Amino acid sequence: MRLLHPLLGILMLDKEALTALQQAAEVLIHDSAPGMVMGDMPTFLKKVERGDMHIDATAGSIVKISVHNFVSYARFHQRVCKLLEQLKILDKVTSLSLVNFRLMSGKMPDKKNLNRPYATTKTHLDVWSGEPADIAHVWVALFGDVTNTTMELFEPPDAIFQEKWFKTLDQYDQGEKLPKMKQIKLKHQIGQVILFDGACPHKTSLLNGQPRVSFDVKLCRKKMAATQSFASAYVTTDQFEEIFNNGKIG
Numbered sequence: 418m419r420l421l422h423p424l425l426g427i428l429m430l431d432k433e434a435l436t437a438l439q440q441a442a443e444v445l446i447h448d449s450a451p452g453m454v455m456g457d458m459p460t461f462l463k464k465v466e467r468g469d470m471h472i473d474a475t476a477g478s479i480v481k482i483s484v485h486n487f488v489s490y491a492r493f494h495q496r497v498c499k500l501l502e503q504l505k506i507l508d509k510v511t512s513l514s515l516v517n518f519r520l521m522s523g524k525m526p527d528k529k530n531l532n533r534p535y536a537t538t539k540t541h542l543d544v545w546s547g548e549p550a551d552i553a554h555v556w557v558a559l560f561g562d563v564t565n566t567t568m569e570l571f572e573p574p575d576a577i578f579q580e581k582w583f584k585t586l587d588q589y590d591q592g593e594k595l596p597k598m599k600q601i602k603l604k605h606q607i608g609q610v611i612l613f614d615g616a617c618p619h620k621t622s623l624l625n626g627q628p629r630v631s632f633d634v635k636l637c638r639k640k641m642a643a644t645q646s647f648a649s650a651y652v653t654t655d656q657f658e659e660i661f662n663n664g665k666i667g
C-alpha cells in the first residue's frame with residue numbers, strides 16, 4: 418500500500434482478485450437488472466446511460482437488495498470479506514458495515530436529490546450523518562467511467578481532533594462551512610483499493626461522464642493511538658506487504 422496522505426492509502430488489486438470481484442459483481446447486477454445479459458458490461462453500462470436499463474437503487478445509488486438479488490449480494494459480500502481477510506484488514510477491525518454496492522450514473526441528479534440533507538455529492542464525513550467517529554472506509558471501483566464518475570477526497574483542516582469535527586450534523590451543508598479543505602490528488606483506476614480514515618472528507622464527483630460500478634464498506638477500527646490513522650497504521654504491516662509483493666491477493 419502506498420500512502421498519499423497520513424489518512425489515505427491505495428493499492429492495486431492483482432488481476433485474479435479483481436476478476437473474482439468483477440465476476441461476483443456481474444452476477445449481482447444481472448440479478449438486479451431485469452434483461453441484463455451476462456458477459457457484456459460495456460453494453461449494459463451504455464444502456465444504463467441511455468436510460469434503457471434500470472436498477473432499483475437508493476437516492477445515493479446504492480443497489481437495493483431484494484428477494485431477486487439477495488443471494489448474489491450475499492456472495493458478493495462474502496467475496497469482499499475474503500478480500501479484506503487476505504489483505505489482513507479484518508485483523509485490525511472490530512466490525513464492518515454491510516457492503517454498499519453502487520451503480521452511479523455519471524449525470525448530475527435532479528435538485529431534489531442534490532438537496533437531500535446527506536447527499537453524497539456534498540463534501541462530508543459519514544460521522545456527520547451519525548456513523549461512529551472511529552471508522553475507516555474501503556472504496557473500490559469495478560467497472561465503468563472512474564475518471565469522470567468518481568469520488569474526491571480532502572485533507573481535513575488542522576483541527577481535526579477537535580470535538581466539533583466529529584459531531585453529528587442535521588445536514589452535510591453545515592460541515593462545508595468549516596475551513597476550506599485541500600483536495601488529495603488521486604488518479605482513480607478500476608481495481609484500486611482506496612483505504613481512508615473516517616476523518617477524511619469526501620464527496621461523489623459527477624462530471625457528466627458514463628456510469629460507474631463500485632463498492633464501499635465501513636470498518637470500525639480496533640483501538641489505536643489517538644493520533645494514528647488507520648491508513649498509516651496499516652501501511653506498516655509487514656505481512657501485508659509480503660502478500661502484496663508476492664501477488665497473492667485474491
Ligand SMILES: [Fe+2]
Binds near residue numbers: 537619
Ligand atoms: Fe461518505
